[in-house]
Amino acid sequence: MASTYWLNQLVWGGLDWLFPPVCGGCNRVGYRWCPDCQKQVQKVPEPVCWNCGLPVSRPGQCKGCIESLPPFKMMRSWLVFEGPIRHALHTLKYRRNLSLGDALAQHLSEYVGTLGWPVDLVIPVPLGKERMKERGYNQIGLVALPLAVAKHWRYAPQAIARLRETRSQVGLTIAERKANVSGAFQADPGQVHGKTTLLMDDVATTGATLSACAFALLDAGAESVYALTLARALPHHGLNPV
Numbered sequence: 001m002a003s004t005y006w007l008n009q010l011v012w013g014g015l016d017w018l019f020p021p022v023c024g025g026c027n028r029v030g031y032r033w034c035p036d037c038q039k040q041v042q043k044v045p046e047p048v049c050w051n052c053g054l055p056v057s058r059p060g061q062c063k064g065c066i067e068s069l070p071p072f073k074m075m076r077s078w079l080v081f082e083g084p085i086r087h088a089l090h091t092l093k094y095r096r097n098l099s100l101g102d103a104l105a106q107h108l109s110e111y112v113g114t115l116g117w118p119v120d121l122v123i124p125v126p127l128g129k130e131r132m133k134e135r136g137y138n139q140i141g142l143v144a145l146p147l148a149v150a151k152h153w154r155y156a157p158q159a160i161a162r163l164r165e166t167r168s169q170v171g172l173t174i175a176e177r178k179a180n181v182s183g184a185f186q187a188d189p190g191q192v193h194g195k196t197t198l199l200m201d202d203v204a205t206t207g208a209t210l211s212a213c214a215f216a217l218l219d220a221g222a223e224s225v226y227a228l229t230l231a232r233a234l235p236h237h238g239l240n241p242v
Contacts, residue, residue, distance in 0.1 A: 024091045024100035025084030032103035037084035044077050044232050052207055053077055053232065070207060071214040072199065072225045077232030078111045081203050085231050089202050092139045101142025108143065108230065109150045117226045120195040121156045122148040125213055126185070128162045143230060144200045153198070159191040160199075160213055177208035185216040193221035204229040 020030050025037030045055045049062035051069065053076045056062050079085045088104065091097050124140040132138065141157055148155035163186050199213050207227070214225040 021099050024088035024097055024103070026087070032099045033088070033107065037088070038107070040083050041085050042080040042083065044080055048076070051075070053204075055234065070211050071218055072207075072210060072227040074115075074117070075204065075207055075210060075227035075229075076115060077204050077229045078108055079231050081231035081233040089139075089231060092142055092202065093135075096137055096139075096142070098142055101139075102146045104230065105143045105146035105150060109147055112147065112151065112228065115226075117198065118196050119151070119153050119198040119226065121159060121192065121197045122151075122153050123156050123159045123192075123197055123199050123213075123217070125199065125201040125209060126157070126160055126162050128164075128166060140200050140202050143202075147200075156191050158188065159197070160185055160187040160216055177206050178211075181209050181212040183212070185213050187213075187216040187220035187222070189220040192217055194223050196224050197222050197226070199225055199227045201227075201229045203231045203233055205233040 021032045022029055023031045023034040023037060025040075026034060028034045028036070044053065047056055047059045048054060049056050049060070049065055051061055051065040051072075051074060053074070054062050054064070081089075088100060092101060092104075122144050124138055124144040127135070127138050138157070144157075145155050147153075162184055164184055166181055166184050197217055199210055199217065201210055204210060204227070210227040210229075214227065217225050
C-alpha cells in the first residue's frame with residue numbers, strides 16, 4: 001500500500017510538470033490547491049460537540065445530540081463550507097478534477113491523523129443511480145480513494161448502496177432532510193460486518209444523510225461508524241431548522 005501511495009504521487013508530480021494544474025479554490029495556474037487558498041480556509045472552530053462535530057460554546061455534547069444521539073460514533077469536518085473550499089468542492093462535483101481530489105486528500109490526511117480513529121474501511125456516501133448516470137462519478141470518491149491509499153485503509157465504495165432516489169437536500173428543513181433519506185440506504189454485511197468504518201461525504205449540514213448511512217452500516221453488522229466530511233455548513237449558512 002505504501003508503494004502504491006508513492007507511485008501515485010510520482011505520477012501526479014509528472015502530470016503536473018507536463019500539464020500545469022489550476023488551483024481548485026481560485027483558478028491560479030501552477031497549483032492544484034495553492035498556498036493562498038490554504039491560508040484563507042477556516043477550520044471548524046473549537047470546541048465542537050463530541051458526537052456530531054458542531055461548534056459549541058463549551059466542551060461536551062450539543063443540544064441536538066443530547067436529545068437524540070446520532071448513530072455514528074463521531075463526526076468531524078475539516079473546514080467551514082465557505083471561501084476557497086466551497087469553490088473547490090463545486091469543481092470536484094461538476095468537473096471531475098482528479099488532481100484536485102488527490103491534493104485535498106493529502107491535506108485532509110494530516111487532519112485525519114490528529115483524530116486517531118481506528119479505521120478498517122473507507123466508504124463514500126453513494127450517489128443515486130440517476131445522479132451517477134448523469135455525472136458519471138461520485139465526487140467524494142475522488143478524495144476518499146487517495147485518502148484511503150495514504151492512510152493504508154481499505155477503500156470499499158460498494159459496501160453501501162442507495163435503495164431509492166432521494167430529493168436534493170438543499171433547501172429542505174431538518175425534519176424534511178431526515179425524512180428524505182430515512183431508509184434510503186443498505187449496506188453489505190459481507191463487507192462491513194465487524195469492521196470499524198469511516199463514512200465520507202463532501203459537506204455536512206445537519207448530518208441527516210450520514211446518519212441514514214450509519215444506521216444502514218450498523219444494521220449490517222459494522223462494529224462502529226465514524227463520519228468525516230471535507231466541509232461543514234454552519235447555521236449561519238442559511239439552514240431552515242423548522
